[in-house]
Amino acid sequence: MIYNSLNHSAIGELKINNRQSQHSAMDFTAIDSPCGFAWVDTAGKIISANPAFLNLLALPADVANKTLFDLIAPLNASAAGLLRQAVAGQHTETIKLVSAVDNKTLHVHVIACNQEQRLIMVENLSSGNFSQSGINHQAQNHSAVPLASRGMLNECIAHWKPDESGAASLAMIMIGLDRFKRINETLGHDAGDQLLKFAAQRLLRIVRSDDLVAHFAGDQFVVLQINQNQPVAAIAMAERIIELLKRPFLINGQQANISASIGLAILHQDTESSDDLIKHAELALHDAKHNARGSYRLYEQSLQKNAGEQYDLEVGLRRALFLQEFTLFYQAQVRMQDRKIVGFEALIRWEKPGAGIISPVRFIPLAEETGEIHEIGKWVLQTACREATAWPEDIKIAVNVSPVQFESGNLKQIVQAALSASGLTPQRLELEITEGLLIKNVTNALEQLREIQALGVSVAMDDFGTGYSSLNYLSSFPFSKIKIDQSFVHRMQIDKSRTLIKAVITLGNALGIKTLAEGVETEEQFDYLARNGCMEIQGYLISKPVPAEQIQALIS
Amino acid sequence: MTQNLYRLIYLSRNTILGSNENVHQEIEQILAISRQRNAASGITGALMFNRECFAQVLEGVHDQIQETFERIQCDPRHGDVVVLDFEPVDTRRFSRWSMGYIGYDTLASKEFTQIQLATGFDVKQLSGERIYDLLHVHLYAAEKTGSDLEKIA
Ligand SMILES: Cc1cc2nc3c(=O)[nH]c(=O)nc-3n(C[C@H](O)[C@H](O)[C@H](O)COP(=O)(O)O)c2cc1C
Numbered sequence: 001m002i003y004n005s006l007n008h009s010a011i012g013e014l015k016i017n018n019r020q021s022q023h024s025a026m027d028f029t030a031i032d033s034p035c036g037f038a039w040v041d042t043a044g045k046i047i048s049a050n051p052a053f054l055n056l057l058a059l060p061a062d063v064a065n066k067t068l069f070d071l072i073a074p075l076n077a078s079a080a081g082l083l084r085q086a087v088a089g090q091h092t093e094t095i096k097l098v099s100a101v102d103n104k105t106l107h108v109h110v111i112a113c114n115q116e117q118r119l120i121m122v123e124n125l126s127s128g129n130f131s132q133s134g135i136n137h138q139a140q141n142h143s144a145v146p147l148a149s150r151g152m153l154n155e156c157i158a159h160w161k162p163d164e165s166g167a168a169s170l171a172m173i174m175i176g177l178d179r180f181k182r183i184n185e186t187l188g189h190d191a192g193d194q195l196l197k198f199a200a201q202r203l204l205r206i207v208r209s210d211d212l213v214a215h216f217a218g219d220q221f222v223v224l225q226i227n228q229n230q231p232v233a234a235i236a237m238a239e240r241i242i243e244l245l246k247r248p249f250l251i252n253g254q255q256a257n258i259s260a261s262i263g264l265a266i267l268h269q270d271t272e273s274s275d276d277l278i279k280h281a282e283l284a285l286h287d288a289k290h291n292a293r294g295s296y297r298l299y300e301q302s303l304q305k306n307a308g309e310q311y312d313l314e315v316g317l318r319r320a321l322f323l324q325e326f327t328l329f330y331q332a333q334v335r336m337q338d339r340k341i342v343g344f345e346a347l348i349r350w351e352k353p354g355a356g357i358i359s360p361v362r363f364i365p366l367a368e369e370t371g372e373i374h375e376i377g378k379w380v381l382q383t384a385c386r387e388a389t390a391w392p393e394d395i396k397i398a399v400n401v402s403p404v405q406f407e408s409g410n411l412k413q414i415v416q417a418a419l420s421a422s423g424l425t426p427q428r429l430e431l432e433i434t435e436g437l438l439i440k441n442v443t444n445a446l447e448q449l450r451e452i453q454a455l456g457v458s459v460a461m462d463d464f465g466t467g468y469s470s471l472n473y474l475s476s477f478p479f480s481k482i483k484i485d486q487s488f489v490h491r492m493q494i495d496k497s498r499t500l501i502k503a504v505i506t507l508g509n510a511l512g513i514k515t516l517a518e519g520v521e522t523e524e525q526f527d528y529l530a531r532n533g534c535m536e537i538q539g540y541l542i543s544k545p546v547p548a549e550q551i552q553a554l555i556s
Numbered sequence: 557m558t559q560n561l562y563r564l565i566y567l568s569r570n571t572i573l574g575s576n577e578n579v580h581q582e583i584e585q586i587l588a589i590s591r592q593r594n595a596a597s598g599i600t601g602a603l604m605f606n607r608e609c610f611a612q613v614l615e616g617v618h619d620q621i622q623e624t625f626e627r628i629q630c631d632p633r634h635g636d637v638v639v640l641d642f643e644p645v646d647t648r649r650f651s652r653w654s655m656g657y658i659g660y661d662t663l664a665s666k667e668f669t670q671i672q673l674a675t676g677f678d679v680k681q682l683s684g685e686r687i688y689d690l691l692h693v694h695l696y697a698a699e700k701t702g703s704d705l706e707k708i709a
Contacts, residue, residue, distance in 0.1 A: 202626065205630040247629050253643070
């Protein structure tokens with residue numbers, strides 16, 4: 001292991017004024033920094049240098065195409081030799097040099113970014129002006145921790161070339177601190193800044209001297225592995241980083257714990273262009289955070305595809321209401337004793353242009369996540385109530401509501417508005433809720449349910465048996481109906497399913513709650529349910545979900 | 557706060573592999589660097605080792621402990637670091653040692669093992685205070701008899 005923090009000490013404070021094209025060698029002449037900065041080729045020929053570079057090394061104004069070693073020799077002959085070796089080598093080196101001209105102590109860092117070019121940075125140790133030249137808030141926060149800037153990172157990526165062996169590759173390790181916001185909130189921003197500093201220092205301690213460590217964004221860092229065997233090296237590093245950042249930090253007299261998630265992207269291993277490296281590493285990081293915090297994820301093409309689809313879906317969903325892409329279909333609910341239709345369940349359908357019908361199983365969770373569910377849910381209630389007014393008075397309408405809709409606290413008002421706008425009798429409306437609602441904040445949920453019930457609306461427990469199935473829930477509220485999930489009906493040949501169905505029906509009867517079985521497809525299933533006292537069913541045996549126009553035909 | 561005196565007590569799992577000889581050498585190295593660096597940054601304390609685990613007490617100014625601990629945290633020779641205690645104190649109790657050491661064939665170390673066994677290696681049950689006292693008592697006793705202590709700075 002190499003503990004070599006010196007090598008990075010110049011990089012963080014660079015002031016890069018204009019972001020350059022990523023493909024040609026960067027023009028350094030415009031870089032305004034107290035630190036000298038130049039590209040040279042492996043023969044030491046200067047490609048580009050900033051004014052500070054010329055100044056610190058006492059070089060003439062016109063250095064283009066001259067060799068650095070020759071120019072430097074008068075300043076310090078032995079340093080020129082060391083520099084020649086360093087530039088020829090593949091690794092990052094730091095040379096300490098005392099100028100014969102003015103006795104300044106300089107650090108010259110040589111960074112091998114690719115096969116042909118070396119990045120050279122010169123730092124004046126005598127002036128101490130380094131730590132003051134932070135370019136932005138972030139850089140100032142870690143003025144003591146020398147990290148590469150984002151511009152540097154881009155440069156290194158753009159100029160990377162494989163080594164002769166061809167076996168090695170460029171790997172981006174994108175690190176996100178998982179609970180960083182919480183540290184800021186609980187311990188204060190000052191503690192947060194310190195933690196960032198320590199995290200950066202830990203990274204610098206364990207990387208190889210030719211790795212580049214950059215502060216990428218607020219709580220994100222990047223380690224760039226220049227020429228190592230991949231994905232082995234990147235995975236090993238990711239595991240080590242995760243382990244290391246999990247260890248406690250001591251901040252402001254307290255212990256602080258965080259974890260890190262990591263996304264990895266490797267050039268020529270599912271990432272063909274270096275332009276995509278950052279994007280892919282971010283996608284992988286996003287996926288890692290999503291799956292399990294404190295884990296790492298290697299980018300692969302399927303991630304891109306999923307992310308692309310997910311993105312389309314999200315954008316499409318936002319527009320769908322406005323573009324009237326939703327419709328309601330209705331599935332009949334019949335009484336078992338005479339097979340009479342007593343109600344319909346409203347089911348939402350999304351026809352997305354170019355993509356066909358999107359299943360609610362896919363878009364409802366997304367709508368819940370983005371909050372779109374509030375508007376969609378409102379539309380469903382209004383539409384279902386309005387369309388049901390065209391049916392006979394003794395037919396009810398059942399509408400699903402998501403637990404998320406209870407979070408806004410105004411569901412009762414929305415229900416009330418849908419009822420009064422449509423003129424539907426409240427007793428004809430039934431809301432279907434799932435067990436999930438009663439897991440979080442039961443008291444508040446029950447309170448809202450009671451208010452809604454006071455309007456005359458009934459409440460059914462949907463998908464019973466799939467979630468937590470706590471029988472307690474059934475006694476916590478006067479539900480009008482228990483809906484037995486279709487998965488049990490479909491697996492009725494299995495003993496366990498039959499037992500559960502029987503238990504739920506018996507329990508419902510004991511509590512005076514109606515039971516309805518979903519997904520009934522065969523007469524055999526119908527018979528079993530009827531024999532055991534189930535009251536209503538819904539399923540293809542009776543009817544598939546149909547558009548509003550076909551309801552009249554079903555009823556008569 | 558940053559100039560206040562603090563003490564840190566932590567446990568970690570040894571990850572040094574190889575022969576006793578090898579382990580011994582590594583520990584010698586850790587002690588040598590610790591004594592040198594701790595003396596320079598005004599840190600005192602003690603380290604105990606029982607083959608499986610390290611237990612360490614560090615006393616000093618907040619920021620110095622912080623800095624030293626960050627270095628220790630990155631050391632590949634141990635892992636699973638658990639901080640038992642980090643709090644302000646009025647006085648140093650290890651002021652004589654920049655890093656006192658209690659090795660694995662000592663009474664104290666055996667006692668340490670027993671405490672660990674008794675708590676089923678559940679670090680949450682281990683009290684920092686107990687480790688602290690153990691180290692303290694044994695360092696002083698060892699100093700008197702010259703028996704338990706392998707090396708004192
Ligand atoms: C269990 C353990 C305890 C250590 N205690 C100290 C200590 O008290 N002080 C110290 O400076 N280094 C201590 N070290 C060594 C540090 O981890 C590190 O190797 C040393 O400070 C040199 O750091 P550097 O290479 O980053 O300069 C300890 C290491 C281990 C494994």
